[in-house]
Amino acid sequence: MIFDLAKKRKTTRIFLNEKVNIEDIKYAINVAKEAPSGMNSQPWHFVIVDDEKLKEKIRKSVEEKEKIFYEKSKGKLKDFLNEYNITWQKSFLTEAPYLILVYSDKRFPFSKESTWISVGYLLLALEEKGLSSLTYTPPNPQDFNFSTYKLEVIIPVGHGNDPKPKLKRKDLNEIISYNKI
Template identity: 40%
Template sequence: MMKIKQIIRRECEAVEREFHKRADPSLKKWLEARGITWEKPFLTEAPFLILVFGKADEPYWIEGVWLAIGFMLLAIRELGYSTLTYTPSKTRWANKVLRIPGDYRLQAILPIGKPAEPAPPQKRLPLKEIAYLDGWRRNFPEE
């Protein structure tokens, strides 16, 4: 019997394989330059996966799910784990495989594990480069 992570990987790679096969040549070149392939070994290599679903018939469900994902990413890092946000494009298989009601939609898969090396500190842009007062490129007054 296949383990659930193997099934998830098989389903995701089938979708990715089709996407890569039909992608525009310029996109294929862009993906190849970054080492992005249809293969998703992290789906079976990670000790565990968090599949994040949202209830699609709720108002602002996508926004709410992604806020929750943001908080999960912060907590995961704070606890000393690593992850990435993998967002498969076709996800109906997940409802069938996991027996989740059809009004829920998979938004992201978070493979969770301990990093091989400690994560470097996150670089943050200064506030004056990302936030403006009363209009675009109007910086906050210097204090």
């Protein structure tokens, strides 16, 4: 069942303009909090945003920095962005009914690694509830930090309307070695 969820889950940048059940998002965060963490510190914090003005403020802040990032991009990254029509404009930040800002608590060792494990749990739980998502790492995460918390990722959540298929994954035997270090 987890394998089926993982095979089905894809990045979505286009969302339908319809609300989703907040209880489904809280369920997914409840799953995410069960992830393992260094020293059992559970160094994550989740901020749910559905306020339109705040989503617009977040979008404006990141797009200013994204323009600069895209202008400087080159090589394989630039080719990828062009091939998949990914631009500095981040409309998904205002189109998705919810944003989940995921933070790690810098006071704990392995906080970043532990928090990203919880993000993996979160993504599969959202998929289980039939919700689409995207792991968006803004170019200016420090602008959203507070107290001892560092922003790791913004996850737009909603019902997807992205016609693009899931990108192909590597074959299992391409990523496994035995007794080889």
